[in-house]
Amino acid sequence: MSVQASPASPPVRRVLLLAHTGRVEARDVARAFVKALASHDIRVRALADEAADLGLEPADVDIAVDEVSAAVDCELAIVIGGDGTVLRAAEITHDHGTPLLGINLGHVGFLAEAEPDAVDATVGAIVDRRYTSEERLTVDVAVFRDGELVSSTFALNEASVEKAARQRMLEVVVEVDGRPLSRFGCDGVVCATPTGSTAYNFSAGGPVVWPSVEALLMVPISAHALFARPLVVAPSSVLAVEVLARTEGAGVLWCDGRRTVDLPPGARIEVRRGARPVRFVRLHEAPFTDRLVAKFGLPVQGWRGAVDVQRRTLDA
CATH class of the missing domain: 3.40.50.10330 (Probable inorganic polyphosphate/atp-NAD kinase; domain 1)
Structure with missing residues (x-):
């Protein structure tokens, strides 16, 4: 049976x-x-x-x-x-x-x-x-003191190195791919992802980067320097910020505005592409340009692109 x-x-x-x-x-x-x-x-x-x-x-x-x-x-x-x-x-x-x-x-x-x-x-x-x-794309963030790893985390938007006290400027040296780029006093340095380009990076004067672009961004905040421009580097690059050892100003690391690490003089922060991305659900395929216009309320009155496209289609 x-x-x-x-x-x-x-x-x-x-x-x-x-x-x-x-x-x-x-x-x-x-x-x-x-x-x-x-x-x-x-x-x-x-x-x-x-x-x-x-x-x-x-x-x-x-x-x-x-x-x-x-x-x-x-x-x-x-x-x-x-x-x-x-x-x-x-x-x-x-x-x-x-x-x-x-x-x-x-x-x-x-x-x-x-x-x-x-x-x-x-x-x-x-x-x-x-x-x-x-x-x-995310970033993995590591903090070193005296060559020893003391903290590691990730960020979706940005890892920002900021001065801990309002009255003290932060003295840093920034580095890209193992080579020093510039030394300056500043309020901080933002290391952002394309997703974070419309967040703190945007407020600090950094560029807006489309999410489909794979890149890392470094933006100094209120830097006292002749060369302290926003940088866009390859996703394979490693960004580093060193808080100068012989300085009175201490710093603090903020990751996505949620997780913090105190940065005494001599601390080194390394930022590289994250090993694990964050995934977002999409219900419709809206261009990022439309999202920018909608979220920031950008003026687009008078644009005739759609009319021109329709006219060219009818004339073909």
Whole structure:
């Protein structure tokens, strides 16, 4: 007598939810996502403190034991908040390579993909897997003191070396690919990725670099020097900033504005292309130019490019 095997159950689909729960709108949007995804048999995982802030029980969401394992087996992470929340999500998911889908509740939201009023459309794209992911270059950052490695981390946007005290200028020597480039006093030095080119790098006067360009950026902040220009170097280059040993000014390293390391005189910071990129979910293929115009509110009135293209097409 033969026994017919029962059909295997489909694998459970699971997404991680990370939200800026200090904002009422973020809490409302997060709960809407949980309810909508559950109706399509997609489980949501949340950090314990965020689940409590949202008023969700274990019956509603899977509770993550800790941040280290929160993204395990999640096909993507829905991130509800501003760019700061996305940077926190990148930190939590970095080791697992989980794609991030940002829902913008911030002021600019360069890292976000969707708006909070599009919950149904976004859930539909997730359910039907109508999305792609793109990789963004990161940097690995190492801090040395007396030749000894004392700290290492990564950054999605930038690693910035800054003066620790307002009244003290930071004296540094900057280096590219093992060769000294210039020495100057400054408020700091930003080492950024193309993704971070529209963040701190932009505020410091650095260039905007399209995300598809693989490069590293170095931008001095308020440098007292004849040559202290923004630099764009190859992605294989290694950038270094040395805080001069014979100086009264100490510094501090900030990575993505979230993680800090104190830098005494003599400290050396090395920045190189990261071993692991961060992945972002894309729901549609919008040109980066359009994103710049929308996020910065750039004036484009009077542009006739589309008219010219249409005319040339009709005349062909």
